[in-house]
Structure formats: structure tokens, C-alpha cells
Amino acid sequence: MSTSAIIAGALWMVALWRLPSIRHSHKQRSLALTLVALAAAMTFEVPQVKEAVDAVVGAEVRLAPLLKQLLGVTSAAYLLDFVIAVVRPQGLARRTRLIAAGVTLPFMLIFYALANWMPGGPVRLGEGRGALFPVLYMTVFTLYIGIAMVVSTWLFLGGIRHSRTLLGKAGLGFLGLGTLLGSLYAFQRIAFVTIQLSSGTEYPDLMNLLSTTLKQATVLSVAVGVCLPPLSVATEYVAAWFTLRKLRPLWVQLTEAAPYVVLATSVRRSRVPFRLERCVIEIEDACLALREYVSADTYTSAQQFVLPQAGNAQNADAVIEACWLRVAVQSARNRERLRGVEYPPLGVTGRDKVSELSWLRDVARAYLFSPIASEFARTELPSNIQAQGDSEGSLT
Template sequence: MSPDVALLALLWGATVARLPTLWRDRRQQAMWATLCAGTLTETATFPPVARAAGWPILPHLLGALTAFLLLRFLALLTGTGGRRWPVALTSAVLVALLTLDVVAGGIDTSPARLSGDLSAATVAYWVVLEGFLGAVLVSTTLLFWSVARDAPAGLPRLGLRTIAVGAAMIAVYAAAKTVLIVLHGAGVPIDFPEVAPGGRLLQGAGTLLAVAGALVPAGRRARSVLGTYRDLLVLRPLWTAMRDAFPEVILFTPRRAVIEMAGVDDVHLRLYRRVIEIRDGMLALRPYLPGVEHETPEAEAAAIAEALRRRAAGVAPAADHRGFAEIGPEMSDEVAWLSRVSRAYRKGGFTARAAPTPRPSGSAR
């Protein structure tokens, strides 16, 4: 796999992976839009795509759009989202690029063409484009590096600084290309086919670092979401038994599990809700408990199964009864204990003994 294909695969993977964040807030929406536009820009530079499009300045226009979206994202981060100057500035840049392209008779972006004679319109085109992109990237670098100082140590700070370094590398690439084009337009011989691979490598490495840094917080959240979702699945047998026996303990119908797994809904709140629903069911089941000790997960699971059997058989609830094991005080203690009980309940083959109460609508996950 070539470096260009690997980079595109990473960019499109990151773009698709962050799709669920569109439902969260404006900052996440702006970040995803920036990532998507940047991915489209890199895709438009891929030789097969560029040849099929047949419009050399398309990646530049998409790059200007990406810079505008990045400006909007920075404005949301700094609390200045109401300003309209990014729209005016980006519009002026796009108009200037299209006009200079027409005046120059079509901009040829190939390194071989850049090594030839450059008209004033061509030089102006590159100065406008790279100057605009470079200014936005410098602002990005300064903002993320300054924010990183106040971020928690570890991955959050590392992610922000990685974004800043990546943006700085792309800004250096833009500045160096602008200087070389201006010098060549002034008569200094520059062999662009020779220097282009190094510049492309610098730009690609900067893009890779920026995307990797942006994925660091998402990676931490993904691990947290996946861990919590695993707890939800472990608790499912016990929760299902309580839900089937006491449908009224369900607080509200859960949404699709795949959406929650992606992080759109607060999966941690869902886990908290599941623990409450299990505990409410166990509280309603206490009058049917057998009068035996059940301080281990296996004993607790067996007691729950026996209580469910008694209730299903129509045994009268007892006025004096034992309670379940007291666990706490932290929610993590509840999750750990109930997870062990749920595993024991499933392994003990008790799931078939649930009371024949009609199942409520909604996913059991």
C-alpha cells in the first residue's frame, strides 16, 4: 500500500468513525466538517481522482473551504463564533483564486510546470492560496499549543500538542512553497520536481500527526464507551430477568444499542439506569427470597432464581424476609458485584426460570 493510499484510508476511517459526533454539539459538528473537508481535499489530490476531475485547482478550492471550516471550529473553541469575517475572508480568497485562474489561462499545479516561466497571475495565485492556508494553520498551531498547557497531563495534552505540531508542519510547507514560487517568479531557477517529494512528505506527515492528535480524545472516549457497553452486556441476563418479572421497573425504553455504542447517547447514564432497574427489581423480589445466606455471587444468583420461581408459582410473599447482599458505596462497586451475579445467573442456567410476565416492547440490550 502506497503512503498516499494509507493516508487516505486513515482520513476516511477517521471521518466515518466520528460521524456519530454530529448529534452531540456544534463544536463536534464543526470538527467533523473540518475533518471531512480535509479528507475530500486530500482525495482530490490523489492522481487517479485528479485526472478524473480534470480541474487542477479543485483541491485548492477544497483546501480553502477546509481552512474556513477550521476557522469556524477555532471560533467555537474560543467563544467568538458570532463573527462574520471568516465568511468574508474565505469568499474573497475563493473569488481571487477563480479570477487568477482565468487570468493565468488555467493554473497547472504540476511540479514540472512550476519549474517553467511563471506569470504574475500564477505567482499571485499561489501567494493568495498558501498565504491564506498558512495563516489559518499558524493560528491553529498557536491555539492548540496554548490550550495544551492547561489540559490534563497524559493523552489529552499529548493529543493537543500533536495537533499543534502537525498544523505547524503543514504551515511550514505552505510558507516554503510560497517563498520558492515567489523566488522562481523573480527569476531564481528552482527545480520543483526535485523539491516536491520532500514537501509532499512534510505535508503528509503533518496531516497524519494532526489527524492522529484529533483522534486521541476520541480514542479515550471509545475505550470508555466500549468498557461501559461491555458492562451493559454482562448485566443483561440479570436485567432481563428483572424486566420480565417487573416491567414497571424500566425507566424508559432504550434507544438503539449501536447508536449508544458509538457514543451519541451517554452510555454511562444508561449503565447507571440499568443498575437502578436491577436493584428496583430485586427490591420487589425480596418478599419471595428463601431464608438462606447468599453472600457469594453464586448464592445470590441462586436466591434470585428461587425467588422468581416462587413468585411465578404464586407463593404468597413473606412478611419477614432476608435482603440481598449490601454492596457499595460507589456505583463501580454495584456494577462489579451485579456483573458477577449476572454471570453466575447465566452460567447457572437460571435464565429459563423467569416469571412468564409479558415482555415489554424495546430492545433487551
Template sequence: MPAWIETVGITTLWAVALARAPQALRSGQQRPLWVAIVMIALAMSLHLAPVTATLAHLVPSPHWIDLTTHLLSIIDAAAVLWFILHAAGRHRPAPLVFGAALAVMTVLLFLDISAPLHARNQISPSPAVRSVPDAYWWVFFAFHLVADTTCGLVCWSQGRRETPRLLRYGLRLFGTGILLASLLWVLKLAYLSTGSPLFNPLFSPVTGIEAVFMAAGAALPVLAQIRTRWHHRRAYRGLNLLWQDLTAATPNVILGPGNRTRAAAAPLQLRLYRRVIEIRDAMIALRNYVTPAAVDLARRHVTDQALPKQAAEAHVTAYWLTAALHALHSGHPPQPQSANLAGPGAYDLADEINHLLRVADAYQSPANHAYRTSLIGMV
């Protein structure tokens, strides 16, 4: 398998970590998992050639580079385990996790110092090449295997069916990536036990695929935010013509000062929410300008088109709004309204937006133009 998979996977993981940074730094709930992602990306990066080349200028010898990266990876694995446990609401194991990490680091330092003088901390390809004893690697790999397996299982346990779908998929993808890291340590233990050259080419690709899975799991919330923002922008623009016509006729419903610069600086979700409120308030003000005859004409037009229920309700609303605007602009006085023109009740803001978008589409439709013509002819 090509070695570039590792570079692509790690680069993708860094990109996702940077994309999630602004929201994670503001949210105490998301911060632990984000820090875990950064720590994982950092640990993976320590093994890339450009990083080790940079370390060669900072650390006195290859032996100390190897030992430093190994000790940092233990700290990283413990931190990731603690952050994931913390994100899952399990706060007590911190002393156990970091105590175990400190113990493992102490053992690694002891085994390194007590070993014969050696140039690198690498698995020795032959007895003639001096290096640290195999016990060093058994301790090092075993700690990573336990930490990563625990992280992966916790992520999968949090991705239960009662968890929201997007979060569930994200946790499972992220957990799968960490369990692939466990596979990597199993492969390294197998290589340590057998010395077979068949295992060595698998290390880099498995690391890359592991990083891609974790990046995909971490990216799902970002993609969800992008999708939500796209839907909000589409809805905001879709309601624009209806909002303009209604608020021009009832300017008192506009919330706050009409400063366009200040309004544009507000978050899109807030602007959309205000637009929905202003449209609804305008509808309440305009319904007193609708005559029973105009409502009857609207319903006959809808019946003639044989529209589905939701579309029919939206068309009726668009038609009586057209009639109300026509009456207002023609100078007709308001009158008490006995008909129920509020439209269907909405369970939440999303339902309300979807209903008003259907009204906006109906308001701009050729059928509404035909209704307007019939209305003028009736008057």
C-alpha cells in the same frame, strides 16, 4: 520515501471523517471542524491518480483538469480556514477569507488565460515547455501557505493547557498536520525557485504524513467515545448481579415499565444511569432490615482482612446488603435504622459507579460468602 504513504494517509483521513460524521452532523459545535476535515481530504484526493483519471473523463483536457483542481483547492483552503476560525469562535473574518480566495482565483484565471497556449498547468521543467508563468505558482502557493499556517497556529493556540487534555492533544496533532501542509508549500516554493529535482520526491510523503497527523488529531474524540462506551458497558455488566439481587428483593425501585426490548433500545449511558439509581434506591429500602449486630459483624470481618479504605467501605456495604437480603427473605420486619449506611459521598456519576463496582466485586467475593456463613451461624 515510498509514495504509498500519501494514499494511506488520505485513506485514513477519509476513514476518520466518516467515523465522526454521525456525531458531527448532530452537533453544531463539532460540525465546522468536521467539514474542514472533509474539505482537506477532498483537496488531497484531487491529486491522486485514480481521481485525476476519473476527472479526465469528465473534463475536456488535462489543462482544464489542472486549472479546475487548482481553483477548487483555493476554495477548499479558504473554507478550511473559515471553518477552523469559526470553530475557534472567530466569526468576523469570513468576508476577508472568501474575498481573498476570490481575488486569488481571479488572478490565477487571468494568468492562465494570458499565458501562451499550453497543455498543462504544471511547473515547467524547461523553458521549452510552455505553461503558466511563475507568478501563477507564487500566488497559488503563497495563498495556501498563509491559509494553512494560520489554520495550524489557530489549532495550536486553541490547544492551551486549560483545554481538556484529550481535546488539547487532538488540536495539537491536527494543527501539526496542517503546519506540515505549510512545509509542503515551502518545499514547492523552493522547487519553483531552484528547479532542483531533490524536492519533487518529498511532495507525496509529506502529504501522506500530514494526512496521518490530521487523522490522528481528528480521531482522538472518536477513540475517547469508544473508550467511554467500553467503560460504560463494563460497568453495566459489572453491576448486573448486584442489581438483580437488590431489585428482585425491592421491585418497586425499578424505574418505568419492565419491558426488556424497550429498555435494551435505550442508550447505554442512560441504562447505566438508571441501574445506578435503582441500586441506590434499593439500598435505601434495604437498610431498614439490617440489625446493629449484623453491622458490627460486617465491620469485624473487614477489620480482620486489613483492607484499604475504599475496599473496606465497599466490603462493609456488601456485607450489610447481604445481611439485609437475608433478613428480608427470612421474614424479619423492617426496623428504624440509626447507623449511617449510605457509604461515602460521590462527587459525580463516575465516582458513584466506581464505588458501586467495588461493592459489586465485594458482594461476589469469597469473603462475603464467609460473612454470609457467619451471619447464618449468628442467627
């Protein structure tokens, strides 16, 4: 199997994988059409496909190269549309881009039909009135590809710093590398044509080697770049699932004591990131509600109980949080809210999303498994309940 066949097959796999997303959004539609057009273009580089096309329409028509390059322009147009939708959602020169693509494709067809093609390559000058049209055809094609790739490279590489995930950054980097190689492909074609027309010197083997290498490297870089962001989404999904599993037992304990914080709307099990976000919100709401069952004195007692026994400061803070939460959960089942007292501070306050999840995982681990938190609850609860009984007796 030839290299071109392997690349075309890999591209079709990626294109068919992304094709269902065509209905999701404008940028997903542009990406899917980019991949389909690119896969179709590379298919016409497969020797068996070119031979089959030539057998149907005749080798002198040169239909396979025409279709390949028309599809190349189409894929470049959609790729530029995709990167603008990702990096510049407010838009960028939409009318100019439509006019450029709308002019390039018809001119390519016209120049191709009028060209007096000669054996040995698309830029060889023929004789008669059609002698210059092969050059005009390649000029229009190469200029569009080159400009589209340069602009795409600028946008892809400039958008790396805005991506929030490592795989997202890597995906944009590979896409930027692919379009940079596409720019080099266009520039080297222009350079060889210029040398040939100005001096009559030809380097067909070198030109074919560079063209093929740059073209295939471009396609592979774009394919890898397209695959990495979905992997980032999958990685985030798996991480959210694991975090949800770790937080769920804490959620059960806290919402049993404060069931009114649980939202009534059901969520599908497959929506793991949304379920995690909702779980975090309900845990924090439950903590806020349960503060009213303990006083700041309980928090101070927890500090005095935990700090001599705990290790690092972060773990100690999480254990302290778990201590007063355990007392609050038990108190919520046995007595009314405390009034006119200062409540414990919430450890989650003022954290960003990443540190918030890390903090809640530490608290959940301490709440469920820390012997210090269990011991504190056993020693603290009787005095709290007795204090509540004394308070009720004095009121009567």
C-alpha cells in the same frame, strides 16, 4: 499504487465513515465536511486523476491544481470551524473567518484566471501583464492556509488539557501535530517563493520533496487524530458494558428488596452508558432505602466480624458494606423498618464517578462471592429477627 492514491483512499474511508454524523451537530458537520474536502483535494494529486482531468479540459488549463487548492482552503476553513466548536464553543471571530474565506476563494479564482502560467511550477514569473498573478495566487492561498493552520494548532494543543480521556488527548495531539505540519508547509512555500523572487535561485526538487512530505504527513496526522476520539467513545462503551454486567446481579438483589426505587421508564438495551448510570442511581437509592432495616449496631458488628479476617482496607470496607446490605435485604423481607435508631453510613458517599464505580464493583463482588459476608448474614439474621419478635411482643 502510488502513495498519493493510498492516502486519498484512506482519507475517503475516514470521510465516508464520519459522513453520517453530519446531521448530529455543528462540530460534527464541520468535521465531516473537513474530511470530505480534504479527501477530494488529495484525490486530485493522484496521477491517474490528474491525467484524466487534463485529458478532458486540456493540460494548459491546469484545472486539477486549482481544484486541489480550492478544496484545501475549504478543508482548512471547516477544520478551523471544527476546532473552535470543540475548544471554544462560545465562538471565535466568526465574522472575520467568514470574510477571510469569502475573500480568499474569489481572489484565488481571479488571480488564477489572469495568471500567465509558465512550465516548471506555479511560482515562475511569466511575461506580459499576467506575469505577477501566479505569485499573487500562491500568496493568497498560502497565507490563508498558514494562518488557519497556526490558529488551529494553537487551539488543538491548548485543548489537550481539557480532554477527559487519554485517547481524546491523543486525538487532539495528532490534530495539533497535523495543523503544525500544515503551518510548516505554508511557511516553506513562502520561503522558497521569497528566495526565488529575490535572488532568482530555485530549488524545485527540494521544494517538491518538502511540500509533498509535509502535505502527506499533515493529512495522515489529521486522519489519525479524527479517528482516536471515536475509539475513546467505543472504549468507554465497552467499559460501561462490562461494569454494567458486574453490577447487574447486585442491582437485582437490592431492587427485589426495595422495588420502589426502580424507575418506570424503559431504556433501549443499546444505550449502555445511560443504563449503567441508571443502574448506579438505583443501587444507591436501594442502599439508602435498605439502611432503614438495620441499625448502626449491625454495621459495628460487621466491622468487628470482617476486620480480623479481611485483607486490605479497601476490600474490608467493601465486605463490611456487603455484610450489612445482606442483612438489610433479608430483614426487608421479614419485618418493618426500624424507627428511632441510627442507621449505617453509606460507603459510596463523597466519591467521584471513577471511584464510585470502583467501589460498587467491589461491593458487588463481596456481596455475591465473599464467604465472610455470607457467614455474617447467617450469624446476624437470627438475632435481628428474634429482637424484632421481642419488640413486637412487648408492644402487645
